[in-house]
């Protein structure tokens with residue numbers, strides 16, 4: 001049993017600053033949960049509180065159903081993997097992985113089996129005699145993960161473990177950590193500020209902001225149904241486009257908005273809590289905008305002039321200024337169908353079922369998908 005349950009968790013540092021403001025979260029046995037959020041939002045502090053490396057000011061932490069607030073870190077049944085690897089430089093890879101087990105009094109033959117098994121899983125058996133200085137960054141991180149695996153923890157904690165690796169190695173290690181989770185089926189909590197890592201690794205993602213949770217959900221729930229402007233803007237590259245708008249009419253299935261250039265946009269969203277005349281934000285992702293050669297539709301279109309096109313190889317992002325508005329809009333186009341080029345003038349179509357509406361406090365209206 002290795003659920004982790006946080007109830008009203010609060011953290012004050014000694015200088016009196018409160019950085020975690022009452023977090024409630026249930027992490028299920030065997031689940032892979034990613035904590036994501038901008039720098040300083042408190043995700044590492046919360047992970048360290050779970051690990052026992054930071055004290056808990058208020059609330060309750062239970063691990064496997066047992067109150068853990070005051071249990072010593074080594075007795076919590078957790079293993080943590082750090083960004084800095086934290087390997088002992090004077091020890092070989094084998095010794096680094098065996099150290100904690102020997103310290104715990106495990107017999108030499110059992111230590112040998114545990115280290116060889118973990119080395120096999122991580123494909124580092126040929127490196128066991130080397131010192132950390134003779135390894136690449138990716139190999140060092142594998143050793144750090146191996147050191148965690150040999151302890152057979154109930155819960156793995158990862159604190160930005162891939163941040164020091166170059167882009168291609170990060171992708172490879174990301175796959176390996178996913179595979180590891182599939183194989184071990186152990187509860188894993190993973191902290192990152194990288195939304196791609198969060199989207200690809202997490203069964204559930206917890207989005208933090210300023211010491212609060214903004215939303216918890218599966219990657220697709222968060223991507224397709226962000227609860228508010230913060231989550232909508234945080235997940236996805238390029239960022240979701242936001243355009244200021246005014247409510248013209250609203251109902252349980254549709255909101256009609258007027259943009260500042262006068263264009264009307266119908267959004268398939270539950271808007272009956274909105275007031276007519278309310279200032280809201282219309283959100284639409286770059287990949288959901290439809291390029292339209294002729295301006296035949298009556299609504300849901302804006303006229304633009306393309307300022308810049310960024311080529312990404314398989315796709316490109318065009319950044320365009322909307323006629324009669326201050327705002328720029330990003331449009332993602334696949335290389336096969338890309339038609340927008342710098343300085344092009346054209347009209348874009350914003351499909352009603354792709355439009356998100358955020359009220360004046362930033363909260364999302366529920367989208368209606370059919």
Ligand SMILES: Nc1ncnc2c1ncn2[C@@H]1O[C@H](COP(=O)(O)OP(=O)(O)OP(=O)(O)O)[C@@H](O)[C@H]1O
Nearest residue numbers: 013015017019038039040041042043044045046193
């Ligand atoms: N020992 C400390 N004393 C006072 N404030 C601290 C201390 N450690 C961290 N903080 C503050 O707590 C807040 C949360 O920090 P934390 O490291 O948890 O953020 P984070 O989301 O993990 O950010 P990053 O991605 O940059 O590591 C920050 O405002 C930070 O300045």
